[in-house]
Amino acid sequence: MSGSTRDAVMGRLRRAVGANPANDAERRAAVTARLSGAPKGVIPARGQLPPAERLELFIRMATKADATVTRLDAASGIPEEVAAYLRERNLPAAIRMGRDPRLAGLDFSGTALGVTTGPSEGDDLSSLSHAVGAIAETGTLVLTSGPDNPTSLNFLPEYHIVVLDAADVAGDMEAVLARLRQTHGKGTMPRSVNFVTGPSRSADIEQTLLLGAHGPRSLHILVVG
Amino acid sequence: MRTIRHGTSGRRGFPRRSTSLVSFLTDVRGVTGVDAALPATVTYHDSCSGLRELGIREQPRQLLKSVEGLTLKELPEADVCCGFGGTFCVKYPDVSNAIVGKKAKHIASTGADMLLAGDLGCLMNMDGKLKREKIGVEVRHVAEVLAGMTDKPPIGGKL
Amino acid sequence: MQITSQTFKANTVKALADVDLQRALRHVEKGFIGKRQKAADALPEFDALRDNAVEIKNHTLKHLDLYIEAYVAKVEASGGKVHFAEDADHARRIFLDIAKRRKAKTVTKGKTMISEEIGLNAFLEENGILPVETDLGEYIIQLRGEHPSHIIAPAVHINRDQVEADFRKFHVHLDPERDLVRPETLLSEARQILRQKYGEADIGVTGANFLIAETGTSVIVTNEGNGDLTQLMGKCHVVLASLEKLVPTLEDTAQILRVLARSATGQEMSVYTTLSTGPKRTEDEDGPEEYHVILLDNGRSNMLGTEFEDMLRCIRCGACMNHCPVYHAVGGHSYGWVYPGPMGAVLTPSLIGVDKAGHLPNASTFCGRCEAVCPMRIPLPKMMRHWREKEFESHLQPATARAGLGVWAYLARRPKLYRAAVSYAMPALKLLAGRKRRFRSLPLAGGWTKWRDLPAPEGRTFMQAYAQSGHGDAK
Structure with a gap:
């Protein structure tokens, strides 16, 4: 038929x-x-900046989209920062993350955090992911699916903490797409690519903006480097 | 009138000799001010065809500012349609009324003595609504003020 | 869904008298317009991006057959399946086949207008399958047994107190004393209830903002995250999309994304833009087992290559209705089918026939605000005029209107005759108006005088005065 x-x-x-x-x-x-x-078209001048200013723009735009951002000198500071973030919000000292080698290599023993790995079933309050990149122009994080960073961790928990290497911040979406093409091969994509700009929200009731509709209420970005 | 440049609003089978009077004065004849006086507070409605088809926005305001004694009070949502729409207003009178009703409230909110516009359809529509609602704002074509003709009855509606 | 576009006039009278609706509609005018303007102003390249977005879609439409071929090959290569659907009925049957094979009982749904177009929910219910809308606005209107009144803000016609009443009525298993006054608590209640549904779903249905030929990818753009949970947690992901959603490459998608969110909600970028390619991979620990795309024609191929082709550029941002004075006055349901506002006034006659939807392209003031804000520069008023002409040619207008317009058109093409006719008509009308020189009612002008006074003509016509004055020179 x-x-x-x-x-x-x-x-x-x-x-x-x-x-x-x-x-x-x-x-x-x-x-x-x-x-x-794959011609690029019109690339706004906004994100076309040297690395330090590009990172500043990313932080400014992500903050404008209601994400929170903390800068860390080294990845070794991540466990303590995650613990502090949960403590400050009176959240249980538990975090779920994928099998990303960059996260698996972290030493959580100095914190009281209970760390679990693998996709979420929906009962985790907080999760930790590693972004593959970011877009300064709009303050957007880029995450891809796979066992390293299961997609459910981006949406089910109420508090989503994302680690981002400062060097991975691109000026515009096109630069990120070019990098994806390099990693996965021309015309081939990971099952899911998530561009995330701030925490979940809805304005469906009287056009009043409310954060935390179905996805995370809070998006916290740890910029390393 | 024969020498007026073509407007962009010419439709098939319709004489392509139309433009707006105000843009004729400023853009074609290079007029920057007029020799007229009107001690009144006025507000101005941008007609849709003038604003979006002919690109008229600053020209009437510029000319009005040269009228002695005149105060221009901007109309809230001046760029929103008044609900006239040619046959629309008689085919869908209730919808048209709702739109011009909002417009009349905005006009009243300015506290202006006089409402000006550059399109007779809009003027008749807004004047008709203001009169029916007993809102005492005089309605005139912008040209009447620029030509110093406000001592005569308005062309878009009676006092 | 039942089409009520034929009774547009009666629908509008009802809508204008609906106090709750009128209260709710004010949020459209207040909310969207300023936000869009601010977002457009903040990006100097906005208009250049609009131009390029138009180019991209025009190029795609000219080569649509080839891009669809490339797209289908890529979807299949990634383990997904594309089903071509001729019309609404066909699309529903394809869906039911998938649902039966999967023994589906519950279907979660992200926001999709194609689902509305094919009337999927009612059909699923008839077949014993429970559809669960997960977008907050869609969830609210599903509870109310209504249809969306806006393509991106489906519940924009409802006020908070009405939502509260609905939640109390339908969520009876929850504490009746709970505080539902604040929108935040309404949201968290919906969140809590829908949370259970995602995992239970046998199928997750979403729409698509784009289908990318280069990679065989479907793209959804949302703010809530419900679409993502729907396509991630349902054991089988079904994408409902129409032919014109094709774009060539990832880069082309990035270009159009820049004008989409800004035009729709005034955001720089929506919260979630998700690119989905095929089902769960072997190494994946989450994701759907199956991935299907139902590619719907339903009249689109007949628009291609005609005066309505430009309409196929539409990216469903809703900017046209957000800026439409008619939509502001009467709301989306008055239009009587799935697509309201100016885009609906063009699309609806194309998809269901001008005999049923003839009112829509007529019910416009032609103010041009829709075209001015359309990110894809679709000449909406021009296409409404095309429909008016077609309607006029097929004699769907009343005889009096046809005769009146015929006389006017005859005179308008003959300026001398027009001037003569007006110079006789004016004194006659002046006499009729009596001493007050105003009409409060006038035969054949009842539409005008029901709500407005009509001034009697005064003095000479402009052309008479101009000819007699002798000073043809401006200063």
């Missing part, structure tokens, strides 16, 4: 766009060129 529908729909599309044997090669070449060349 779907096969014949596909033929019918595609036939109508070809007629509507004026496709015919004479222009077929030319049209295919145009499409192939766009798919392989």
Whole structure:
């Protein structure tokens, strides 16, 4: 059924766009060129800054989107910072994280934190993820799915803490996409790529903005480096 | 009038010889001020076709500021349609009324003595509503003020 | 859903008299317009991005057959499946086949207008499957048995006190004394109840803002995170999308994203932009076991290559309705089908027929504010005019209106005759108006005089005065 529908729909599309044997090669070449060349288009000047200013812009934009940001000199400071964050909010000293080697290498023994690993079933209050990158232009974090950082950790807990290497902050989304292409191969994507700009929110009741709709109420970013 | 440049609003089969009077004065004839006086507080409604099709916004305000004794009080939501819309206002009178009703409230809120606009459709619509609601604001075409003709009856509605 | 576009006029009369609705509609005017303007002003490249977004969509539409081919191949390569659906009925049957095979009892849903277009919820219920809307606004209107009145703010027609009353009525297992006055508590109650549903769902349904040909990816853009939980936690993810959602590359998506959120809510970027490609991978510890895309035509292929092709650029941001004085006055339900406001006035006749939706392109003041803010620069008023012409040509307008317009059109093309006619009509009307020189009612002008006075014409016409004055020179 779907096969014949596909033929019918595609036939109508070809007629509507004026496709015919004479222009077929030319049209295919145009499409192939766009798919392989992936032209960048208009890149706003806002994010095109040297690294230090780019990081400052990222922090400013993320804060504007209601995320909180703390800077750390080294990754070794992460456990204590996570513990302090939970303590200050009177949250249980428990955190769930994925198997990201950068997080697995951290020493939590100096804190009272109970650390669990693997995806969330929905009963964790707090989670810790590692971002693959960030976009300064909009204050956006970029996270990809996989056993290292299961996607459920980005959405189910109420408090989401994300580690970001300062060196991974890009100026614009296009730069992040180019990097993804390098990592995963042209035309191939991780199952899920999450661009996250601030904590979850809704304005569905009288256009009044409320944080923490279905995803995290709080998004805390630890910038390392 | 034969020499007026083409407006952008020409429609198929319609004489393409139309423009707005105000943009004719400022943009075509280079007029920057007028020799008129009106000791009154006025407010100005941007007609949709003037604002969005012909790009008229600053020109009437600039000319009005040169009228001696005139105070221009900006109308809240001056750029929002008055609800006239040609045949719209007679085909959907209740919707049109709701829109011009909001407009009348905004006009009243300015406390202005006089409402000006550059489009007769808008003027008749707003004047009709203000009169029906017994809101005492005089309604005139902006050209009447610029030409110093406010001693004569308004062209968009009667006092 | 039942179409009520035919009774648009009666719908508007009801809407104008609905005090709660009028109260709620004020939030549209107050909320969206200023935020969009601020966001646009904050990005100097905003208009250049709009131009490029138009280019991207125009290029895609011209090569839509080839981009769909490329897209389907990529989806299949990532382990997903694409189903072509001719129309609403066909899309529903495809969905039911998937649901039956999965023995689905509960279906969670992120926000999707295509689901509204194909009437999925009612169909699922008829077939013993429970649809659960998870977007807060959609959840509220599902409780009320209503349909969205706005494409991005589905419950914009409802006030807080009404939501509170609904929650008390439907969440009867919860403490009746609980405080539901603050929106925060309403939100956390919905959050708590929907939390249980995500994991229970056999299928999670979402829409798509974009389908990317380069990678076979579907993209959703949300603020709540409900769409993400829906597509992540449901054992099977079904994407409902229409043909024109295609874009060529990841970069093209990034370009259009920059104008989408700014035009919709005035955000620099929505909270969650999620790119989904295929089902759970072998090494993954979470994610759906199956990934399906139901690709719906339902009339779109017939718009391509016609005067309505530009409408296929629409990215469903809602800016046109947010800026529409008619929408502000009567709300989304008056339009009588899925898509309200100016975009609906063009799209609805295309999808359900101008015989049913003829009022919509007529019920516009042609103020042009929609076109001015449309990120994709869709000439909405022009296309409404196309529909008016088609409607006029197929004799769907009343005889009096046709005759009146016919006389006017004849005169308007003949300036001398027009001037002569006006110069006779004016004194005649003046006599009719009597001493007060105002009409409070006038035959054939009842629509005007019901709510407004009509001034009697005074003195000479401008052309007469201009000719007699002799001073044709401006200062």
